[in-house]
Every structure is written in C-alpha cells, then in structure tokens.
Amino acid sequence: MKITNVRLRKLTGTAECDPGFVEDRVVMPIDVYPEHRLLERAALPRVDDRHVRVEGLFIQIETDEGVSGIAGPLLGDHLGQIVVDRLAPMIAGRDPRSTELLWDQMFRQSPDGRLGDTLMAISAVDCALWDLKGKALGEPVARLLGGPTRDRVPAYASMISSSTSDLGLVRERAAEWSGKGYRAQKWFFRHGPGSGNEGIDKNVALARTLREVLGDGYDLMFDAWMSWDLPYALKMARRLEEFAPRWLEEPLMPDRLDGHAELRQHTSIPISGGEHTMTRWSFKAVAEARAMDILQPDIYWTGGISEALKIAALASAHDLQVMVHGFNNPANLHFSAAMSPSLTPLQENQVLWSPLFQHFLKEPAQSVDGDFLAPAAPGMGMELDPDKIESETVVMMGE
Ligand SMILES: [Mg+2]
Incomplete structure (x- = not known):
C-alpha cells in the first residue's frame, strides 16, 4: 500500500450550539496585563441564538488501494501549511501502515520543530495514519x-x-x-x-x-x-x-x-x-x-x-x-x-x-x-458527513 496524495479539506457549516455557549472565558497567562485582562475573546460567529458558523480543516491521506485516513480539525491554517509543505513530501509514496517509521522520519527531519506548530502538524498526520491503518485492517484503533x-x-x-x-x-x-x-x-x-x-x-x-x-x-x-x-x-x-x-x-x-x-x-x-x-x-x-x-x-x-x-x-x-x-x-x-x-x-x-x-x-x-x-468503527471513526458540509475548499494537494 502506498500513499498517493495528502489533501487538505477546509469545510464550513452551521452547527447547533448549547444554550450556554459562550458565557465566559478562562483566565489566561497574558491577563497579568490590564489591557488584556478585561478583553473578552471571540468565540464563533453566530447565526442565531442556537447556531454558530463553524470551519474545520481536515487532512485526508489517500492511497493506491482506495482506503484513506482522516484527521482533524486542525487548530489553524498554518498547521495545514506545514503538513503540505514539509510533511506530505516525506510520506508520499510510503506505506501508511508504518506509523512508527513515518513518525520517526518526520520528527528527525524537523529538529527546529520538535515542539510547537510542527509537532502539532506531525501529530495530526500521525492520527490520520492510524485512522488509515485501522480502516485498512477493518479494526478500531483501540x-x-x-x-x-x-x-x-x-x-x-x-x-x-x-x-x-x-x-x-x-x-x-x-x-x-x-x-x-x-x-x-x-x-x-x-x-x-x-x-x-x-x-x-x-x-x-x-x-x-x-x-x-x-x-x-x-x-x-x-x-x-x-x-x-x-x-x-x-x-x-x-x-x-x-x-x-x-x-x-x-x-x-x-x-x-x-x-x-x-x-x-x-x-x-x-x-x-x-x-x-x-x-x-x-x-x-x-x-x-x-x-x-x-x-x-x-x-x-x-x-x-x-x-x-x-x-x-x-x-x-x-x-x-x-x-x-x-x-x-x-x-x-x-x-x-x-x-x-x-x-x-x-x-x-x-x-x-x-x-x-x-x-x-x-x-x-x-x-x-x-x-x-468503547469505539467499534474501523480506524478512529473519522468519516466526514457530506450533509454537514456547506462549502469546501481543497486548500492544497501534495504528491
Ligand atoms: Mg486544561
């Protein structure tokens, strides 16, 4: 089995939210500064009192055998950029089931990114690979x-x-x-x-x-x-x-x-x-x-x-x-x-x-x-629901 493509899918939709969403925010480290302490933080754009607009960026790793693995949402477009620019070229053409091998190679290739954003991007790729491996074997990752x-x-x-x-x-x-x-x-x-x-x-x-x-x-x-x-x-x-x-x-x-x-x-x-x-x-x-x-x-x-x-x-x-x-x-x-x-x-x-x-x-x-x-679906159960997707942009594709 070989990885043929890494696709970034940016989705938008409208989600129902709890009546209690959002009432307050948590204290933050920067609140030692008065100009930050009183700031409220934006949550998500409202449609009405029970609905919000949501965006989600997902990675989809595709193979020559038709099975694919999904991870997401990622916490920000910049992580998707790292996946496409730095990580996708490293895993393209490789066997996605070799999760330990691919993790070690991605990590060793990122000495300046072993904590923070690059590691978050590696984490998402790893989760997509585990989802793929489970789906390929027909077993839940658990x-x-x-x-x-x-x-x-x-x-x-x-x-x-x-x-x-x-x-x-x-x-x-x-x-x-x-x-x-x-x-x-x-x-x-x-x-x-x-x-x-x-x-x-x-x-x-x-x-x-x-x-x-x-x-x-x-x-x-x-x-x-x-x-x-x-x-x-x-x-x-x-x-x-x-x-x-x-x-x-x-x-x-x-x-x-x-x-x-x-x-x-x-x-x-x-x-x-x-x-x-x-x-x-x-x-x-x-x-x-x-x-x-x-x-x-x-x-x-x-x-x-x-x-x-x-x-x-x-x-x-x-x-x-x-x-x-x-x-x-x-x-x-x-x-x-x-x-x-x-x-x-x-x-x-x-x-x-x-x-x-x-x-x-x-x-x-x-x-x-x-x-x-306890989960029963194959992989990590990462199936996207087409009915929830109001618009989709394929942000980028790697080979
Ligand atoms: Mg916590």
Whole structure:
C-alpha cells in the first residue's frame, strides 16, 4: 500500500450550539496585563441564538488501494501549511501502515520543530495514519492498541466557556450536567494574580458554589489555564483545600517544573497538567521533577497516537495517571479505551465545544449518561458527513 496524495479539506457549516455557549472565558497567562485582562475573546460567529458558523480543516491521506485516513480539525491554517509543505513530501509514496517509521522520519527531519506548530502538524498526520491503518485492517484503533480494556470509559464534563461570575448560572449549569449523568465536572477560573484579592475571593466563591450544588463526594476539578504564579497558586491551593478538588490543573506555565513540584509539597490537592507539554522527553522531565500527579497530553498536539503510547508507558512506570486533554474526542477515546483503567480512569468531554469540534463527523464520539462507549468503527471513526458540509475548499494537494 502506498500513499498517493495528502489533501487538505477546509469545510464550513452551521452547527447547533448549547444554550450556554459562550458565557465566559478562562483566565489566561497574558491577563497579568490590564489591557488584556478585561478583553473578552471571540468565540464563533453566530447565526442565531442556537447556531454558530463553524470551519474545520481536515487532512485526508489517500492511497493506491482506495482506503484513506482522516484527521482533524486542525487548530489553524498554518498547521495545514506545514503538513503540505514539509510533511506530505516525506510520506508520499510510503506505506501508511508504518506509523512508527513515518513518525520517526518526520520528527528527525524537523529538529527546529520538535515542539510547537510542527509537532502539532506531525501529530495530526500521525492520527490520520492510524485512522488509515485501522480502516485498512477493518479494526478500531483501540483494538490495534490492545484494547478495548472496558465497555465504557467514564467521562467528565469539562465546563470551559460556562459562566464563572454569575453564580446563579453556575448553579444551573452544574446541576444540568450532573443531571445528564456526569459524575465529575471540571470548572475554569477567570481570575489570576492581575485581579488581586478580589479575584481570589471570586475564584473561591465559584468553588464554594460548585461544591454546594454538586455535594460532597462528587468529583470536582479546577483549571487555571497556566495563568497563576507560585505565590498565587500557593494561596489559592490553601483556600481550595476545603472543597476537596480531585485535581487542580495547570496552575503555572508548563515549563515551571520546580514551581509545580513546590506547590505539590504544600498542598493535598493533586496537581495536573500537560496539554501544552509535548513529546515523551518533556514528560520525562515532568515525571522526574515530581511536578504533577496526573499527566494530560493532548494527542493532537503532543505527537499523535504514536507518541501518546510512549507517554503512557512513561507515566505508568512513574505511577502517574494519564487523562488526555479533551480536544479531539475520537483520538482520545481510542487511546483511553485501550489503556488500563488505572492509568486512564477518566476522559475529558468539553461539553460546550466537543459537538462543534466534531460537527463534520458522521459519528462524533460523545458520551452517553456520563460515559464514552468503547469505539467499534474501523480506524478512529473519522468519516466526514457530506450533509454537514456547506462549502469546501481543497486548500492544497501534495504528491
Ligand atoms: Mg486544561
């Protein structure tokens, strides 16, 4: 089998959105600057109060045997450009089933891109190759990886873009998603060091409200999106302990490993992170610094399925858990469903965003009663739905 073409497909469509989309944004590292702190961030263009315009950039790797593999959406046109300019010429004419060989060659050919955009492009190509390999063999990727290890993978509702300041809305949303069967929720803080003591009180009020609504024993997590510094994180952790979060995510910027380790020594709250950490070597440093309890690589950013397997092995050897970041549900589900339940006990579902990320898929990976069902479709289930595509541009083709 040989790769004959790599096609970039840019799709547009109209997607139904949740009534709660979008109420607020998460705190960001740049919010230490006042001119950024008060800025709202554009979500997606509205059609009406229940619909938004969506775009999706997908890679399609085609072969001489007619079977093709799909990955996407990619996070930005620039990643598609890297696929076409740098990666497609390297994989053209090669056997797509040799995922390890092609990953190693793409990576070795990109020493200046081993983290960041080039690695994100390599990740997407790797995911498309795994989708292709599964389709060629007629098996779900979860099975090719040695799973499934269970019929259902428990999901948690990740509430990014829900309100953080209107505590009435917070109560409503938390009760709503708990009522839909989720046994765990993660909420996002809006305030960091730039917002002073008032921001700390607002963060604590959010946590208190959620614990009240969801009750003791409900798994509740918090995410600070890399936006705190160590003194602030220590102060917040002390205030949050009474609400017994299952974890506190990305309290500091990803490279501050010593800071994470120091925070861990001063709090009983497990510390997680890693969606902005890439490759096994970066995670090795995290593990050796004892910086985190839970690793959260994003399969579409950290190097693809091929690299996620290595990170999983590393985590297991260090007695750490892996709960992948919830950007691409299908890739995440095939991965999580193939790992030991003790390694990957939970999978993130961004309840407001994942239907939009997956809008163009025929069968999106969505949770049912708070669980993802082990996947059964061949490959990673990446079939595009022609009925959802309102316009399509083939951005570029490589040979
Ligand atoms: Mg996060």
